[in-house]
Every structure is written in C-alpha cells, then in structure tokens.
Amino acid sequence: MASLLYRLGRGAYRRRRAVLAMWLAVLAALITCLAAFGAETDDEFRIPGSESQQAMDTLKASLPSAAGTSAQIVFVAPAGHEITEPRYASVVSATMAKADTAAQVAGATDPIQSKTISPDRTTALGQVRYEVGRADLADTSLAALEETTEAARDAGLTVEVGGSAYGSGADSGGGHAKEMMGLAVALCVLTVTFGSLFAAGMPLLTAVAGVATTLVGLHALTGVFTVSSTAPALASMLGLAVGIDYALFILSRHRSQLATGLDAEESAATATATAGSAVVFAGLTVVIALAGLAVVRIPFLTVMGAAGALSVLLAVALAVTLLPALMGFAGERLRPKPGSRAARRERAAHGSGHGGRLSFGERWGRIAIRRPLITLVTVLVGLLVLAAPARELQLALPDNGSAPAGSGQRQAYDTVSDAFGPGFNGPLLILADTSRATNPQQATAALTDKLRETPGVATIGKPQLTRDGDASVLQVVPETGPNDEKTKDLVQRIRDQAPEWRQQTGAAVSVTGTTAVGIDVSDRLADSLLPFALVVVGLSLLLLLLVFRSLIVPLKASLGFLLSVAATFGAVVAVFQWGWLASAMGVEQTGPVVSILPILVMAVLFGLAMDYEVFMVSRMREAYVHGARPREAILAGSRHASRVVTAAGLIMLAVFASFVPGASSMLKAVAFALALGVLLDAFVVRMTLVPAVLALVGRAAWWLPKWLAKLLPDVDIEGERLNRAATPARSGASRADAHTCDPGVPVGAGDTLLPPVR
Incomplete structure (x- = not known):
C-alpha cells in the first residue's frame, strides 16, 4: 500500500x-x-415489507385520495365569538369549497358540515386530501392552498395551515x-x-x-x-x-x-x-x-x-x-x-x-x-x-410538533392538539378487506364497533369504500399524539386483535397511515x-x-x-x-x-x-x-x-x-x-x-x-519496504542533513529511487 x-x-x-x-x-x-x-429530493419514508407499507401501496392503487398526503386548515374565531356563528361558518364553508378546487387536491372536508368543531365551539378543523404523496406534491400546490384562506383571515378568523403535507419542517x-x-x-x-x-x-x-x-x-x-x-x-x-x-x-x-x-x-x-x-x-x-x-x-x-x-x-x-x-x-x-x-x-x-x-x-x-x-x-x-x-x-420520527415554533405547520399542530386532542395530529388509517365477507357493509359496521371499544381510540371517521368495493378505509383518531408510546401500544393492540376480529366480522384488518409507518x-x-x-x-x-x-x-x-x-x-x-x-x-x-x-x-x-x-x-x-x-x-x-x-x-x-x-x-x-x-x-x-x-x-x-x-497480508502502513528499498541510496548519500530526517522517512532529498509497487 x-x-x-x-x-x-x-x-x-x-x-x-x-x-x-x-x-x-x-x-x-x-x-x-x-x-x-x-x-x-424526495423525503418520503418507505419501509418495504412492513404491514403499514403494504396497506399503503394497496390504498394507492384502490383509493388514491386516502393514500395521498393531507393538509389541515384550522379556523379559530375571535375572542368572545364562536366559529358556528353564521358570518364565520359561511366563510369557513366558502374557504373549504375553494380549497377543494386547488391544485392536486382530491377532496376537502367542510368542518361545518362534518361537525369537526372543538367542544368550546371556537375552533374548526378542515381536512384537505391530496391525490399524491408528499414527495410528489408541488411546492406551488401548498402555496395555492394557503391563498384560499385569505378571505377567512380578512373576515377576522385566525387561520393556520399544516398537516403531513408540510413534513416536519426539515x-x-x-x-x-x-x-x-x-x-x-x-x-x-x-x-x-x-x-x-x-x-x-x-x-x-x-x-x-x-x-x-x-x-x-x-x-x-x-x-x-x-x-x-x-x-x-x-x-x-x-x-x-x-x-x-x-x-x-x-x-x-x-x-x-x-x-x-x-x-x-x-x-x-x-x-x-x-x-x-x-x-x-x-x-x-x-x-x-x-x-x-x-x-x-x-x-x-x-x-x-x-x-x-x-x-x-x-x-x-x-x-x-x-x-x-x-x-x-x-x-x-x-x-x-x-x-x-x-x-x-x-x-x-x-x-x-x-x-x-x-x-x-x-x-x-x-x-x-x-x-x-x-x-x-x-x-x-x-x-x-x-x-x-x-x-x-x-x-x-419527527412530525410537525418538532417544526420551528414560528412556522404555520407548528402553530396548526399546537392549535389542533389544544382544541381537539393530540391524536388529531396523527390519525391512523385502518384498511378493512371485506372481499371475503358475506355482507361487506355489515362486516365494516361490526369492525367499526370493535375499534370504537378499543382502549386508546378517541373517535372514528366515516368509512370510505375503495374503487372496487372490496375494502373500506376507516380513520381512527387516537387519544394520544403520534409520538406517544400509548399510540404505539394502540397500533400493536389493533394488530394483535386483527385475527380475532377477522373471525368475528369477516374483515381483514391492516393498520397504516403516516403515524403507523413512522x-x-x-x-x-x-x-x-x-x-x-x-x-x-x-x-x-x-x-x-x-x-x-x-x-x-x-x-x-x-x-x-x-x-x-x-x-x-x-x-x-x-x-x-x-x-x-x-x-x-x-x-x-x-x-x-x-x-x-x-x-x-x-x-x-x-x-x-x-x-x-x-x-x-x-x-x-x-x-x-x-x-x-x-x-x-x-x-x-x-x-x-x-x-x-x-x-x-x-x-x-x-x-x-x-x-x-x-x-x-x-x-x-x-x-x-x-x-x-x-x-x-x-x-x-x-x-x-x-x-x-x-x-x-x-x-x-x-x-x-x-x-x-x-x-494476513502485510499492508505495510509504516512504509517498511520503502525503508529497505531506500537503504542503498541512503548509504551512498553525502548530504549533511541526511541524519536529521524524520524517523521512518525512507528517501533523502534528491533521491530518484522508486520502490516496486506491491
């Protein structure tokens, strides 16, 4: 060497x-x-072979809107007012209708109609689903979504936009x-x-x-x-x-x-x-x-x-x-x-x-x-x-809770956590395969009841059918945040119960979503x-x-x-x-x-x-x-x-x-x-x-x-072979400084002897 x-x-x-x-x-x-x-660059986390990734790949083919990334629009009424007041409710609905037409958006949920409103009636949470994953989401799409909230801000509402579409503030x-x-x-x-x-x-x-x-x-x-x-x-x-x-x-x-x-x-x-x-x-x-x-x-x-x-x-x-x-x-x-x-x-x-x-x-x-x-x-x-x-x-894995404090996605994360509970920042997706069930609709309903009774579940959304009708997707909101150990326990609890639920309801259960992938x-x-x-x-x-x-x-x-x-x-x-x-x-x-x-x-x-x-x-x-x-x-x-x-x-x-x-x-x-x-x-x-x-x-x-x-081969890191090769040259050298060289230095000034390559 x-x-x-x-x-x-x-x-x-x-x-x-x-x-x-x-x-x-x-x-x-x-x-x-x-x-x-x-x-x-592409910041999408994939974990081939895992249950969550397999279910996510299935959703991409059968229900792209569920597999794509999502954003949240949080509306907060001024102090002393409620978000359900007609003048604010109408602005919220108009904003979500406009968001539904934004670039790459697959669908938007109006919180006034879905009643996704905080118990104190001051905050409403709108959901925006994209047809692509975060890695394929154009920067202009998020900018276009933020532009749809200008009218709500002009009406006096505090509006923050966040969600998994924004990543973690990388x-x-x-x-x-x-x-x-x-x-x-x-x-x-x-x-x-x-x-x-x-x-x-x-x-x-x-x-x-x-x-x-x-x-x-x-x-x-x-x-x-x-x-x-x-x-x-x-x-x-x-x-x-x-x-x-x-x-x-x-x-x-x-x-x-x-x-x-x-x-x-x-x-x-x-x-x-x-x-x-x-x-x-x-x-x-x-x-x-x-x-x-x-x-x-x-x-x-x-x-x-x-x-x-x-x-x-x-x-x-x-x-x-x-x-x-x-x-x-x-x-x-x-x-x-x-x-x-x-x-x-x-x-x-x-x-x-x-x-x-x-x-x-x-x-x-x-x-x-x-x-x-x-x-x-x-x-x-x-x-x-x-x-x-x-x-x-x-x-x-990092989420919007670890984004910079002044960023919109961090403010949206904190507002959602305070108004609705930390679990709303990291919902789970349950893919229920009902293709072998005698009555798919009844199987989905029975599974929903089982999930609702599971400790750690805060709420469950309305089931969505896939394109072929052989499966349903349920959004399960945990009581705890996406990085909480109790959320991990909930995911494991659902997976442990899945075989038993399949026998009882006829629905095969897989847990996926950003939180489960993490x-x-x-x-x-x-x-x-x-x-x-x-x-x-x-x-x-x-x-x-x-x-x-x-x-x-x-x-x-x-x-x-x-x-x-x-x-x-x-x-x-x-x-x-x-x-x-x-x-x-x-x-x-x-x-x-x-x-x-x-x-x-x-x-x-x-x-x-x-x-x-x-x-x-x-x-x-x-x-x-x-x-x-x-x-x-x-x-x-x-x-x-x-x-x-x-x-x-x-x-x-x-x-x-x-x-x-x-x-x-x-x-x-x-x-x-x-x-x-x-x-x-x-x-x-x-x-x-x-x-x-x-x-x-x-x-x-x-x-x-x-x-x-x-x-073991001798890699000669100290250059011993260089020393031996240089000995004849050194013995014939007459320079005065030959004896002042660094120990281990093989060849003196002016020598042209080249050692053979090992």
Whole structure:
C-alpha cells in the first residue's frame, strides 16, 4: 500500500496541472449531468415489507385520495365569538369549497358540515386530501392552498395551515451559513496548527472541492434514485469534516519532513505513502460503517449511508491525488522558515532544539501513562456516568410538533392538539378487506364497533369504500399524539386483535397511515441495531487487524468506541428528552429522539473513531517497529500525532456543532450527537484511554499469533519496504542533513529511487 501511494503522490506532484485538470473535468461532467438529469429530493419514508407499507401501496392503487398526503386548515374565531356563528361558518364553508378546487387536491372536508368543531365551539378543523404523496406534491400546490384562506383571515378568523403535507419542517433555512461557520473555525484551528495561513488554506480547499463534487453528484442522481433532502446535508457535514482531517494529516507529515530538510518532492511522495496509508484505511472504516446502513433495509437510510460514503471516498481520493498536486504548486513555500515557531516545534518533536521542551501531546501522554490503571478507571467511571441516561432513550420520527415554533405547520399542530386532542395530529388509517365477507357493509359496521371499544381510540371517521368495493378505509383518531408510546401500544393492540376480529366480522384488518409507518420505521431501526453493529464492527475489526497486525489494538478500539457512543446517547437523552441545556441548544420541544439517530450516529462515529485510532496508533506502531520500547513508542506516537488529532477533533467538533443552531429537529440531534461523540472519542478515549491501556499491556499490545501473521497480508502502513528499498541510496548519500530526517522517512532529498509497487 505504501509503495503504491508513494508512486501516486510523486506522480501527482510532478503532473500537478494534469491532476488539477482531471478533477475540474470531473466536476464539470457532474454539473452537466445535474443540468440534464437532476430532479427534486424526495423525503418520503418507505419501509418495504412492513404491514403499514403494504396497506399503503394497496390504498394507492384502490383509493388514491386516502393514500395521498393531507393538509389541515384550522379556523379559530375571535375572542368572545364562536366559529358556528353564521358570518364565520359561511366563510369557513366558502374557504373549504375553494380549497377543494386547488391544485392536486382530491377532496376537502367542510368542518361545518362534518361537525369537526372543538367542544368550546371556537375552533374548526378542515381536512384537505391530496391525490399524491408528499414527495410528489408541488411546492406551488401548498402555496395555492394557503391563498384560499385569505378571505377567512380578512373576515377576522385566525387561520393556520399544516398537516403531513408540510413534513416536519426539515428545511432549516440559513443556506450555507452553517458550513461557512464551520469553515471559519477550521481555518483558525489550521492556522494555529501549521503556523501558516497559506498552509491552512490547502486542507480547506481540498475539503470544499470534495463537498462540492459530492453535492453536485448527489443532486445529479436525484433523477435516477430517490435521494432525501437529509442525505446531501449529511454528506456535506461528513465530507467537510473528514476532508479537512485527511488533508491535515498528510500535510502535517509533509511539513514535518520539510522542517527536517527533506526535498519537497520526496517529502510529498513520502507523506502520501505513510500518512496517506493511514488516511486510506481510516477512510475505509468510515465507508464500511456507512455502507453497513444497508443492513437496516430502509431505502432512505441506505441512500443516506451511500451519500455519506461517497463523500468520504471523494475526501480520500482528493487527499492522495489533489493534495500532492497542490503541494507541487506550493513547492518550497510550505517549508517552515528557519527560526519560526513551526520550525522549532518540528525540530523539538524530532528530539533537537527548543531547549528539550516537551510538546503538549507528549506531556499529555506522560500524564496518561504515569498511573495507567488510575487513568483507565477514571475515564471508565466518567464515561459510564455520562452514559447512564441512555437507558431511557426513546425514538420516533419527527412530525410537525418538532417544526420551528414560528412556522404555520407548528402553530396548526399546537392549535389542533389544544382544541381537539393530540391524536388529531396523527390519525391512523385502518384498511378493512371485506372481499371475503358475506355482507361487506355489515362486516365494516361490526369492525367499526370493535375499534370504537378499543382502549386508546378517541373517535372514528366515516368509512370510505375503495374503487372496487372490496375494502373500506376507516380513520381512527387516537387519544394520544403520534409520538406517544400509548399510540404505539394502540397500533400493536389493533394488530394483535386483527385475527380475532377477522373471525368475528369477516374483515381483514391492516393498520397504516403516516403515524403507523413512522412506528414501523422506528421498530425496524431498533431491531436492526444489533445485526448492524455485528456487521460493521466485525468488518472494521478485520480491517484494523490487517493495519496493526495486533489482536489487542482492534479490540481496544471497538470497546473504546462503545464507551464513547454510550456516553453520547446519554447526553442526547439529557438534552433532547429531559431538557437539560435545551434552550442553549435551541431545542424548542423535548420528547422522543428521531429514530434514525442511534444507527446513523453509530455508523458515522464508529468510522471517525477509527480515524483517530489509526492516526494515533499508527505513529505508535511505527515507532515500535523501528525499535522503540512500548512506553517510548506510546510517547513517540503522542508527540507526533496528538497535535494532528487535537486539530482534527476540534475541526470536526466545529463542523458538526455548526449544524446545531437553526437546524431541523432531525439534523439538530444528529449534529449534536456527532459533535459530542467526536469530543469524547478524540480527547477522552483516543488521547487518554488508549495510551493508558497500551501502557498496561506493554508488548502484548503488538502481539499476533504466528499462524495468523502468515495468513494476513502485510499492508505495510509504516512504509517498511520503502525503508529497505531506500537503504542503498541512503548509504551512498553525502548530504549533511541526511541524519536529521524524520524517523521512518525512507528517501533523502534528491533521491530518484522508486520502490516496486506491491
């Protein structure tokens, strides 16, 4: 691997103009595809194979108006008046008649005629049914519906329009302000890390190039595949974070080698070979984790994982091709100036100059391993305490109750909940198949009575016959809201009673609707957590086994991840369910967390955790295989890698945290979990717990059975073969600075020896 990347880095350095032109051509081709094939994103939740989805598909074919999305128009009379007063009732009826003719509307129910009026007679609830699902609903259709309410507002009524047609307020607004905020923080961190504004700009340039390419590619694919609006946001967030981190890792190695006198071209090739190998394997762990989302068998989540994996793959590709090319354009300008802070710091890291003063990373490493058992126990206790609330984690899909407080759909949701009850915001649809009943009408009536007697049911609407007359659809309004555990219990109760009711009434019952689909999605995600974890962790353990040729290191890496993710979930419960610091985080309403959070955060955080593991431990193992004793190797890794891991962790923290303010309820919780997870994993687990564990086990950390060592291929992440290939060249070199090179640097300045590709 190192030999191949060495050639790739040197080739990109020498042919920098061709590499830059190639990436520009790729971006131009994707822009062309976007213009030709691009379409809108699709936020429809589908869960193939579930009872709710099968019933929904049946309704789409037999009764489209019931399967389509719906909207609510809420009319509230002025204070001291009733909505049933003739002057207001007539306006309500006229408004609903006008809404019935709006674009894509299949039908509208007048609340005055259907008597959908609150007990205090101040509020009326009109229903608007669309002939298409929310994904196929044009934006102009909702605008046209809102225009129909102008006359009612002019008459003095308070009118709010909401319902499932509006989604859950996923559009958080703000354009690219969140990304710009993260970039600004990243620029500051990189400038401090490199001591150079010029060097700091290069990781940002490659990361932005990767994000732009990913987003254009994803939107170009919307004409072929179903892509949710959350997928590009996740890809942007991930691509920006890992793109900066991967470029930072390679560029930091390049600058470190330049500070010791290595030739610029040779340094670029060597940094790509050594640090680039760690980047490739770190990227592969993230890709494996994200691709593992396909295990859940939910299309929108699979697409989100694929989008994130694409952004990571592009970040890796840019780091090992475009970055060396940019190094070629920069040339000697990246070399720290003699006497500068950066030059003194690099020479201190290699054991010379700077008065023998230890770097922060080495000082932190010495503290961690001075009393390794005490460090281990302290970290474990702290993480377990933080993880304790995770036992109460509740999951649900977002609805209009989690939309921004000032939005129309949120105001409509709250008004309906207060005036009619929370269940009116999430009714269930019961598909009653009466094709085998002796008397279909009597069977439907009997089923209606059974449903009305069921605990948890508030009211039942009038049955609607399907086109073929073989089935009826009943709207069942629960007593509780769509995200309430009691609503989930009601759905399960109806499904449990369905076989018995079929024998008694002759009607086969299926529960569907937006609320039931959301419940089924949450259940599928919960059931998939264990197989997902086994697949992802198993594959990643194998990959880490190849990289480090050790049994202890992969196991330690996975256990550390489990601790950090458990602590993260505990903090999510405290903030988003219990309300601790909720106002500071901009959380407007506490309650169940979006159901995709655990599995999505596990996928992303596991990959990022392995990034830091590879960055830190690869430098430790590099020192160990070059003859350092175990504790010396730990300190060497801390000395060389801690600054980079610290910068990478701060950048990722900033990027993820920048998505928290103003984000949708779904993305806010995910971004918070990722930001906190990175903070815990980078600084508590990888920089503190890992050195302590390695110090406790000593040489056993690098032990691998001989029989297993023979079976596993040697991927040579440290570039040992480069060292051996460079020995003849180095022995004949007469340069004065040959002995000041970074340990592990295989080739001196001006050498042209190319190692064979493995």
